[in-house]
Amino acid sequence: MKSVAFHTLGCKLNFSESSAIARTFEARGFTRASFEQGADIYVINTCSVTDHADKKCRKVVKEALKLNPAAFIAIVGCYAQLKPEEIANIPGVDVVLGASEKFRLPDLLPELVKTGKAAIYNSPIAEANVFTPAYSAGDRTRTFLKVQDGCDYSCSFCTIPLARGASRSPGIESILQQVSEIAASGVKEIVLTGVNIGDFGIENGKRSNKFADLVNALDNQEGIERFRISSIEPNLLSDEIIGIVAQSKKFVPHFHIPLQSGSNKTLAAMRRRYKRELYVERVAAIHSQMPGACIGADVIVGFPGETKEDFLETYNFLNELNVQYLHVFTYSERPNTLAVTLPGAVPGSIRAERSRMLHILSDKKRRDFYEQHIGKTYPVLMEGETENGMMFGFTPNYIRVAVPYDPLLVNEIVPMSMNRVNEQGRMDGEEVQSMVLA
Numbered sequence: 001m002k003s004v005a006f007h008t009l010g011c012k013l014n015f016s017e018s019s020a021i022a023r024t025f026e027a028r029g030f031t032r033a034s035f036e037q038g039a040d041i042y043v044i045n046t047c048s049v050t051d052h053a054d055k056k057c058r059k060v061v062k063e064a065l066k067l068n069p070a071a072f073i074a075i076v077g078c079y080a081q082l083k084p085e086e087i088a089n090i091p092g093v094d095v096v097l098g099a100s101e102k103f104r105l106p107d108l109l110p111e112l113v114k115t116g117k118a119a120i121y122n123s124p125i126a127e128a129n130v131f132t133p134a135y136s137a138g139d140r141t142r143t144f145l146k147v148q149d150g151c152d153y154s155c156s157f158c159t160i161p162l163a164r165g166a167s168r169s170p171g172i173e174s175i176l177q178q179v180s181e182i183a184a185s186g187v188k189e190i191v192l193t194g195v196n197i198g199d200f201g202i203e204n205g206k207r208s209n210k211f212a213d214l215v216n217a218l219d220n221q222e223g224i225e226r227f228r229i230s231s232i233e234p235n236l237l238s239d240e241i242i243g244i245v246a247q248s249k250k251f252v253p254h255f256h257i258p259l260q261s262g263s264n265k266t267l268a269a270m271r272r273r274y275k276r277e278l279y280v281e282r283v284a285a286i287h288s289q290m291p292g293a294c295i296g297a298d299v300i301v302g303f304p305g306e307t308k309e310d311f312l313e314t315y316n317f318l319n320e321l322n323v324q325y326l327h328v329f330t331y332s333e334r335p336n337t338l339a340v341t342l343p344g345a346v347p348g349s350i351r352a353e354r355s356r357m358l359h360i361l362s363d364k365k366r367r368d369f370y371e372q373h374i375g376k377t378y379p380v381l382m383e384g385e386t387e388n389g390m391m392f393g394f395t396p397n398y399i400r401v402a403v404p405y406d407p408l409l410v411n412e413i414v415p416m417s418m419n420r421v422n423e424q425g426r427m428d429g430e431e432v433q434s435m436v437l438a
Contacts, residue, residue, distance in 0.1 A: 002112070003031040004124025007038035007060050010047025012193040012230055013134075014077060016144040018045045018197055020134035021076070021079060021103060028106050032138075038067040041112055043105070046079035046087075048159050048334070053079040058090050065092045072112045076102035078163035081125065082335075088118035098122035099164055103132050122298030128165035129205075133176060133237045135190075141383040141393075141411050142228070143187045147175055148194030153233075156271045156338035157303065157331065167199045171208055172217050188413060189381055191228045192210065192218075198236025212240040219248045225413060226381065226396065231256040231298075235274040242282075246289035252396035255286060255294035260300045262317030263310040269342065270303060276317060283322055294369065294398040295323045299358060302331040305344035311354050317407075324369040324398075326362035330355045363425065370399055370421045377432055380416040384411040394428070402430035 004025045008018040014106045021043060022032055033039040042064040046057050057079060064071055075224050081098040088096050094114050095103055101121040105204040106112075108121055134146040150156075150165040158386075180191060192214075194200070201209035211232075218227050227250050232241075234257050257279070261267050263277045286293050299318065301311065318326065330351045333340045373395075380401045382393035391405040401416055402424070403409070408430075416429035 001029060001031055002040040003033040003037070004043065005033045005035045005037065005040040005064075006043050006045065007035050007064075008045040009056055009060070010045070010049060010077070012136075012144040012191060013146055013149075013195065014045050014047060016134040016136045016146045016193060017102070017132075018043070018075075019136040019138070020132070020146075021045075024103065024106055025135070030106075035064070036067065039064075039071060040068070041072045043073065043074045043076060045102075046075060046077035048078040048082050048163050048261065049329075050094075051244045054083070054086060057087060057141045058118045060415040061090055061092050070114065072114055074105055074109075074112075076105070079220070081122065081128075081163045084120045084122040087153060087430060088120055095119045096122065099125060100130075113167060125162055125165045129168065131168045131170050131203075133170060133174065133178060137182070137185065137187075141187070141381060142189040142191055142437050143182050144193045144230070145175070145178060145182065146193045146194060147192050148197045148200045152199065152269055153196065153273065154338075156269065156342070157300065157334065159334045159337060160345055162336060164195055166205075166295075168201050168205075169194075169197060169200045169209075171203060171212055175214065176217060176221055179221050179224060184314060186411065188224065188411060189228060190224050191230050193230040196233060196236075197230065198232040201325070205210035208346065211236065212244060213240055215244050215251065219250050221242060222248065223249075227251045228254055229256070231258060233273070234259060234279050237282050237283060244287050252398075253286075253290040254295075254396065254398040255293065256296040256298075257282060258298040259318075260298060261303065261310075262299075262314035262321075263306070263307075266303055266306055266310055266314070269302075269305055269339075271338070280321070287322055292397055294325075296325045296327060296398075297321075297323045298329065300329045300331050301354035301358060302346040302348075304331070304339055304342035304346065306346055307330075307344075315357060315361065318358070323365065323435045325366045326358055328358045328362065367421055367425060370418075370425075370427050373397075373399060373427070374420060375418060377415055377417045379413045380429060381413050382411065384410045393429075400426045402426040403429050403431065 008014050071094050076097045082098045100123040136144040148169045150167045151161045152167045200211040221297045378395035380393040390402045417431045419428045
């Protein structure tokens with residue numbers, strides 16, 4: 001009986017798909033192993049969004065072969081779709097599978113034997129037109145449930161449509177069935193994930209539903225106590241969705257809304273489908289109906305043509321905006337995108353400085369948000385992860401709480417008082433027996 005281990009780079013969607021691929025191996029009698037155990041087969045799920053995809057992939061392959069020099073190495077994911085030949089030349093790689101092939105790994109190569117030459121299974125991205133269900137399981141308290149794949153947008157900096165294909169979704173009944181399966185495993189929170197989940201509802205090339213329909217259906221589903229929306233474009237975050245979440249007992253008051261820039265000039269160059277004024281409206285709509293909600297924003301610094309004035313416009317916009325944290329990305333050139341042809345490349349040192357400034361601003365915003373909730377009590381879903389004798393969990397509005405480890409608390413939703421923000425930037429919590437929740 002062979003063992004298989006996984007390493008996942010990138011987004012929540014990748015984590016859900018790694019788990020789905022793992023289950024196809026387990027169904028065929030393979031044993032799931034942790035990466036450091038020295039498995040017979042390593043599956044590395046790659047990302048093309050973050051910097052240095054090639055370097056990261058090479059490093060993980062090297063570490064796997066240190067643990068087992070005879071291991072069979074399979075590379076899947078976005079980077080595998082975009083640069084299969086490049087990956088095939090990495091020493092030790094045995095197979096590279098693109099977007100249409102990654103879920104068929106055990107079928108394509110049933111023997112999984114090293115031959116000394118990497119095989120490539122990589123169809124044109126237009127053939128990636130089937131939705132393959134996926135959700136994470138067994139390694140996290142929260143489950144990431146894939147409800148949408150692909151993207152029909154054409155942002156000038158992004159390779160995701162080239163790596164994942166057109167937007168597509170399953171039917172709502174299919175998702176409800178998966179939610180029932182997840183609930184049966186004891187999971188208490190599901191995070192809805194996808195490439196562009198606000199575009200949910202396209203089946204077989206035709207729109208049959210909208211994301212608000214899915215949110216409404218899930219809100220009435222039994223068995224799961226919390227649903228969380230991972231990320232949704234501001235132009236797709238409708239008043240209807242906000243209204244459902246505001247009235248829901250299951251959907252938590254936490255939104256992650258990509259911004260990318262606070263400059264309308266830069267947003268236009270990025271080919272985003274909104275202006276900053278719409279973003280302000282969405283943030284205001286959320287806070288008017290859900291005081292205390294947590295909103296996160298993605299932002300890219302150093303985009304071609306971004307002047308000092310453009311960056312300061314973004315910085316000041318975010319500083320004044322009622323968002324609680326930032327995910328900051330430093331622009332990096334991607335082949336086959338419009339952005340690489342644009343004039344006004346920003347020097348790397350300036351990109352790094354702008355990134356540093358926004359990271360500091362994010363830390364300040366998160367701490368200010370946490371401090372506003374000191375003295376309140378929230379239900380916290382505790383996780384199994386430990387660090388220096390502490391365990392952690394999240395409130396509905398995404399405050400990360402730290403308490404001394406207690407095995408009885410793992411995967412339990414526990415009333416916790418918010419006591420103080422510690423040196424690590426987390427909220428020190430304390431279990432309370434009975435108290436009116438905030």
